[in-house]
Amino acid sequence: MGPLKDPDMETALVVDDERFFLTILGDFVRQRMSMRPLLAQDGATALSLVEKESVDLVLLDIVMPGMDGLEVLRGIKDRRPALPVIMVTASSVMDHAVTALREGADDFVRKPVDLDELALSITRALTKVRVAKLPQPKRDSGNNRRRAGRVRMRDRSP
Numbered sequence: 001m002g003p004l005k006d007p008d009m010e011t012a013l014v015v016d017d018e019r020f021f022l023t024i025l026g027d028f029v030r031q032r033m034s035m036r037p038l039l040a041q042d043g044a045t046a047l048s049l050v051e052k053e054s055v056d057l058v059l060l061d062i063v064m065p066g067m068d069g070l071e072v073l074r075g076i077k078d079r080r081p082a083l084p085v086i087m088v089t090a091s092s093v094m095d096h097a098v099t100a101l102r103e104g105a106d107d108f109v110r111k112p113v114d115l116d117e118l119a120l121s122i123t124r125a126l127t128k129v130r131v132a133k134l135p136q137p138k139r140d141s142g143n144n145r146r147r148a149g150r151v152r153m154r155d156r157s158p
Contacts, residue, residue, distance in 0.1 A: 012035040012055075013055045014029065014038070015045075016088065017042060019041070024113075050076055057122060061088050062088070073104065086125060089111060109121055
């Protein structure tokens with residue numbers, strides 16, 4: 001039986017072909033980040049979960065057999081462009097990380113994962129999404145802004 005779904009709890013999809021990292025990262029998002037973890041060991045399962053579940057964040061391994069993390073990232077961004085994705089990699093090849101950022105990843109962290117760094121990265125990504133969802137203040141028409149600007153300028157004149 002999976003974790004109970006609290007409607008107020010954010011959900012993190014953790015994608016890694018290595019069971020060890022999948023378990024550690026799943027426990028981390030549940031215990032430290034207070035998020036509901038969804039776990040996937042391959043890209044196809046991850047993309048299916050992105051379509052079926054209410055996912056708020058993805059932690060995605062870059063190097064996986066079959067569909068690699070960059071392909072999965074493209075699939076996620078095609079389906080849900082605003083969904084934050086943090087790439088996780090053991091690869092020392094910086095090209096992967098640079099490509100992932102160009103393809104829309106929000107950040108990347110290296111394995112072995114520094115959990116404080118990961119927590120900060122998750123917090124930044126979720127904050128960015130939360131701020132984007134805030135209602136925007138009404139803007140005055142251009143005429144009112146220009147007139148108000150001129151009045152302030154005159155008030156400052158001697």
